[in-house]
Amino acid sequence: MTATFVVIPQWQGSGSSRAMRLIDGAEAIRGDLPASVTRVVEVPTGAGESLETGVHRFSSVSAIAEAAELALDDVSDVPVVIGGDCGVEFAGIRRAVRRSTGPVAVVWFDAHADLNTPASSPSGAFHGMVLRTLLGGGPAELAPAALLDPGHVVLAGTRALDDAEADYAEAAGIAMLSPDRFETPDALIAALRDTGATEVYLHVDLDVLDPSEIAGVQFPEPFGVTTAQLTAAIRAVREEFTVVGAGITEFAPATPEAAVDDLPAILRIVSALVR
Numbered sequence: 001m002t003a004t005f006v007v008i009p010q011w012q013g014s015g016s017s018r019a020m021r022l023i024d025g026a027e028a029i030r031g032d033l034p035a036s037v038t039r040v041v042e043v044p045t046g047a048g049e050s051l052e053t054g055v056h057r058f059s060s061v062s063a064i065a066e067a068a069e070l071a072l073d074d075v076s077d078v079p080v081v082i083g084g085d086c087g088v089e090f091a092g093i094r095r096a097v098r099r100s101t102g103p104v105a106v107v108w109f110d111a112h113a114d115l116n117t118p119a120s121s122p123s124g125a126f127h128g129m130v131l132r133t134l135l136g137g138g139p140a141e142l143a144p145a146a147l148l149d150p151g152h153v154v155l156a157g158t159r160a161l162d163d164a165e166a167d168y169a170e171a172a173g174i175a176m177l178s179p180d181r182f183e184t185p186d187a188l189i190a191a192l193r194d195t196g197a198t199e200v201y202l203h204v205d206l207d208v209l210d211p212s213e214i215a216g217v218q219f220p221e222p223f224g225v226t227t228a229q230l231t232a233a234i235r236a237v238r239e240e241f242t243v244v245g246a247g248i249t250e251f252a253p254a255t256p257e258a259a260v261d262d263l264p265a266i267l268r269i270v271s272a273l274v275r
């Protein structure tokens, strides 16, 4: 497929005390992408204010989502969003759901479910609420006009849920595949067939990978998938479904040297998405 990369170095949605490393991560990935098909969304330098939404730095997160939407409107092929924190997926998925004529399934490759509400979130960080916001439980100010259906979501490689997130996922009937279900892509393909969707958005938070595969993530969780399992799953999805968008998020290398160590795995994921 032909793709356009939209780099969004947002850090304001992260709950990490070193969130600004996400700027370095976005820049490191951008440096390896073809400039002719890469756009960069400018991110405010300030942290921003919560404006009583229950979302930390809400004003920045919201302004970046609007800027991202404008940048995505200029993309005529398939957008691949490069974070930044997971919150950057909000604009891309909201747009994919709104523009599609049929149901869009979302595969959420992430150690975390990102299903908190402003009331349930332990941190107030938007990156832990982004999927819930798309489903209609986020801050009212960001409520999408077209909601994502919980029956169209597959949590993939997810293994660290807060109690409130696990309760919601179960009540809403959201499909969840733990990392041990990725020996082959078969379980994921079956779960996607069950959604009835033919179009798919692929979200990748790099912390879906096992910590032995990548160092530069700020919320690592043990017992993740391998890079080979992730890329095989992505390629299998592309064989059967139409990918309408994708994102790679949460790269936050500690140093430029550490970034170099992680980039081969990240570029394998980029290749699986677009080549």
Ligand SMILES: [Mn+2]
Residues within 6 Å of the ligand: 086, 110, 111, 112, 205, 207, 208, 219, 250
């Ligand atoms: Mn995560």
